Structures are given as C-alpha cells and as structure tokens.
Amino acid sequence: MSTESESNESQLSETGQLDGKASAKKHPALSNREHQVITLAGEGLTDYAIASRLGISEPTVKSYWVRVRSKMGPSNRTELVALALKEACDIHAKELTTTILALREKLSNAGSKAAELRRAILEKSQDAALEVDDNGKFMWINATAEKLFGYSIEEIKGQHVNKLVPQQFRSVHDEHMINFYKAPFSPKITDIICTNGIRKNGEEFKMVGTLGSLESTEGLVVTCLIRHLSVEHAVSLFVGKVVRAKSD
Numbered sequence: 016m017s018t019e020s021e022s023n024e025s026q027l028s029e030t031g032q033l034d035g036k037a038s039a040k041k042h043p044a045l046s047n048r049e050h051q052v053i054t055l056a057g058e059g060l061t062d063y064a065i066a067s068r069l070g071i072s073e074p075t076v077k078s079y080w081v082r083v084r085s086k087m088g089p090s091n092r093t094e095l096v097a098l099a100l101k102e103a104c105d106i107h108a109k110e111l112t113t114t115i116l117a118l119r120e121k122l123s124n125a126g127s128k129a130a131e132l133r134r135a136i137l138e139k140s141q142d143a144a145l146e147v148d149d150n151g152k153f154m155w156i157n158a159t160a161e162k163l164f165g166y167s168i169e170e171i172k173g174q175h176v177n178k179l180v181p182q183q184f185r186s187v188h189d190e191h192m193i194n195f196y197k198a199p200f201s202p203k204i205t206d207i208i209c210t211n212g213i214r215k216n217g218e219e220f221k222m223v224g225t226l227g228s229l230e231s232t233e234g235l236v237v238t239c240l241i242r243h244l245s246v247e248h249a250v251s252l253f254v255g256k257v258v259r260a261k262s263d
Contacts, residue, residue: 044086045254050247052079053254057096057246087257096250103249104209104223111142111225111240112207118238119229133229133238143241149234151176151192163243165215176239181213199228199235209244221246 055065066073080092122129137144143160147153153171161167164179171178180188188210195206212222221244229236
C-alpha cells in the first residue's frame with residue numbers, strides 16, 4: 016500500500032465521504048476514518064478488505080481498531096458491530112410495530128372495505144409493505160417495496176416471500192415464518208425479523224421487518240413492513256450513544 020494513500024486520510028476525514036457518498040453525521044469523538052472502518056466491518060469486510068477499499072495498509076486498519084477501543088471500551092470488532100446493528104434494529108422495529116398496530120386499529124371497523132382501505136394506507140407508506148397469504152406467497156407489494164427490491168408485483172405475485180432473502184439466510188427466515196404462522200394472532204400481535212435482503216440485481220443489504228396478521232374476506236393476510244437497515248447510520252447512532260455515556 017502506498018504512503019500517499021495513507022496520507023490522504025486527513026482530506027477524506029474532512030470531506031466525510033466514503034465511495035463518493037456523503038456520510039451520516041459523525042460524533043466528534045471518533046474520526047471519519049474510524050467510522051469508515053467500523054462501518055465497513057459491519058458490511059462484513061475483513062481488515063484486509065477494509066485496507067484495500069480505503070487504500071491503506073492492513074496494519075493501519077488494525078491501529079484504527081486500537082484507537083476505537085480506547086474510546087469506546089474493550090469490545091472487539093464483532094461485538095461492536097453486533098451491538099450497533101441490534102440497537103438500530105430495535106429502534107426501527109419499535110416504530111414499525113407502532114405502525115402495524117395503528118393500521119389494525121384503523122381497520123377494526125372498516126368491515127367489507129378493510130382490504131381496500133388497508134392497501135390505500137400502505138401504498139402511501141414510506142416503508143416497504145408486503146402482503147402474503149397463509150402459505151407465505153406474495154399477494155401484493157407497495158411502490159416503496161418495488162423500489163427497494165427492484166421487482167414489480169407482476170414479477171413476484173404467487174412466489175414465496177423468501178425470494179427476497181439471500182439463499183444462505185433462507186432456512187433461518189423460513190423457520191421464523193413457520194413459527195409465526197403457528198400462532199399468527201398471538202397476544203404479542205407482531206413479530207420482528209432482522210436479516211439480510213436481496214434485490215433483483217443480486218445486491219444484498221441489511222433489513223428489519225415487522226409482521227402483523229390481519230383477518231379479511233381474503234382469509235389470513237400477513238402484512239410485513241420493511242426498512243433498509245443502514246450499517247453506517249446504525250454505527251453512527253451507537254457510537255454517539257456510547258461516547259455520550261462515557262462522558263457523563
């Protein structure tokens with residue numbers, strides 16, 4: 016690796032950009048480069064791959080981990096990223112669950128118009144919305160879901176929902192769905208899935224989803240609201256929280 020690449024750190028830190036995309040707002044206690052290292056680790060890159068992506072040496076990457084731990088505590092890279100993603104997942108899941116419950120409340124007295132009203136509400140949602148039947152097969156998706164995954168409803172209607180999950184995660188996802196269908200109207204009302212999604216073009220991303228069952232004239236309808244879980248945003252929120260706690 017060239018020293019010239021490593022010397023560019025200060026310039027990259029000032030711009031706060033990674034691969035030409037603007038970074039989320041950073042907590043000043045960590046440098047932009049330190050945030051980049053954590054974020055790329057969250058995307059599954061090894062230290063060697065991180066070094067290649069950023070144009071620095073692998074020992075330099077390891078030195079950044081030493082700095083990160085000195086500021087955030089002794090957690091290793093795996094623990095740090097896992098905690099950041101879990102916290103972000105919990106925040107999104109809570110918001111999505113609230114939305115599902117509000118939807119159920121609005122539909123409680125809609126009678127025969129419930130299906131029409133349900134889709135009218137979900138079509139306007141900024142979250143990806145999917146409707147699947149009691150076999151886990153697509154019935155309908157909203158425009159946000161089409162944009163997120165790259166499929167139109169015509170392309171996936173009647174196919175299993177696990178089409179949107181990478182092959183290596185499908186067995187866990189399918190087991191989760193099977194358990195959900197055993198008691199779709201359990202007292203907890205909604206269920207949460209945090210996993211990887213896959214777009215039509217093969218690109219993988221992290222996502223969080225909330226499942227909720229609704230009775231209708233069509234039989235059992237399971238509504239799933241999904242959000243893209245940004246690793247960079249999750250790391251930024253977690254780092255800010257940890258550093259603030261340490262400074263109190």
